[in-house]
Amino acid sequence: MYSKDGENYFIVDAHIALWDGRPENQRNVHGKQFIDCFYDYHRNLSPESEVWPYEDYLYQGGERLMRDMFGDGMVDHAIFQPARLAEFYHRGFGQTEEAFALAQEHPDKLTYNHYWDPRDGENGLDQLRADAERFTLKGVKLYTADWHGESRGWKLTDPMAYRYFELCQELGIRNIHIHKGPTIRPLDRDSFDVADVDHAATDFTDLNFVVEHVGLPRLEDFCWIATQEPNVYGGLAVAMPFIHTRPRYFAQIIGELLYWIGEDRILFSSDYALWTPQWLVRSFVDFQIPEDMTEYGPLTTEQKKKVLGLNAAALYDLPVPPELRLPDAGEPATGPRQPEAADLASV
């Protein structure tokens, strides 16, 4: 819980990782390129006081993760969203066993999501059944730009992917997090292209599709489909740290998201260990849309509470102490919201 100015916030970090980018785990030059690229994001977007040495960045381990995430008591719950990247790393990038062991040890604090890849075919379906049982999966993280043998990308609309979605329905895996955005991009299949999410969300209305990185830098495409599909959510991974380096850009992102998809479908995340959550939470609670940006309404405390934790808690059935809850909102689930805020004449 985070408290500021008499308000208490329930904090869920909806996208964290326990990765291993150390040289001994790098399978090839791409393993180094990948973690180096992450480190550049980290260095470029972090406040100076939050920049880690490169060595720290390669691997954190469970003990440090627990300290970074929960040491000061601010974050109430965090959700692992691992990336496999088996073509880049011998033991994969996300460390399944270590992360799952932590989640088992701290079930009140951690949820472990796993991944699947339709290019694993029938065997992958069997594996998903086994994984769902072993990890008690409520969600999965899908990385459509991941390399797989000759292939450097897939789409949610691939026929085999639909078999996996059907199995997710059967197994009660309701939250589908999709990586759209940096870092890797397949060649033609623009990994920012969210059109496949549109189709899948229409065909699987009982699944929730969380588009990580809110489709940046294809924010417009994301907003457009999310407006029409009530089961599409936006994850703020990578978008959050702009709050420090580019606050006016962040204001525009949040302003657009609130306008197009509304406050109930935006999820906070630090993308740990890309960044740590504490400074992001503090910044967001203090954040306000600049006054001259009259095209956007001001951010309310209620909106911040939803984004910082209550929305994710609802998706994952996390228990929220009664004093940290909000009364149910009665706003429409789709369509641009607060149309009165679209006062273009005063832009």
Next chain:
Amino acid sequence: MTAVPATTVVVPDLEREVRAALGGVVDPELDEPITDLGFVRSIRVDGADVEVHLRLPTSFCAPNFAYLMAADAQDAVAAVPGVASVVVELDDHSDSEIINRGLAAAAGYRGTFGHEAEESLDELRATFRRKAHTAAMERAVTALLRSDRSLSEDDVVDLTLGDLPPGEPTTVALLRRRATVGLPLDAGAPVLVDADGTGPAREAAALFLRKARSVRISIDGNAHFCRGLLRTRYPGSGADQVPRADERPLLPLLVDSRGVSS
């Protein structure tokens, strides 16, 4: 008076000519010249032989965009009078080897990437030309709305090119983008249109502009992020970057801790 022998080619500063030619190569996504972005790492001129190295903000920048810029750079330099041979290489990219081999062999996009190349580069260019037009339209309209507070969103749908202040950078930029996508340039032509000339119904005009705004925010935000990442990745590369043109004068994106724009 003595005639200059026909065999003498006078090239006072070939490197400058090459750099100017590279200034015509645009990052399709950011809609800015690669020279302004700092993507040209080096130009080496040896007699009439030219070698150009390009660099990008990350190892994993889209390989199709990377190829497109490198191939355009090769074509642009080859067309400079006095250049006999040109080598363009993309440095430090996950696909450097594939792309550089393809460029050296003049293999073309499909020849370079084989089975992975499904979409043609022409489609890719067309997509981003449309987006560049949309963003330019939004900048021009928003600039007008900010300068003339008597205008309301109800007037936006009726705007024609003649309503935009002539000579303003945002107007000039919009006209240029319209020419690129083949839209009419006469004063009576409606402003609020797609790249194919289709405009919104009156009641949908505000939403149309809102959508255009989200396109513009994506491009602007990406431009800032890519420029910043290049500076992080290549210390000192900031000196090679030229600030964005004033045709994109909207909100400064940097704010110091007191909330003052800088």
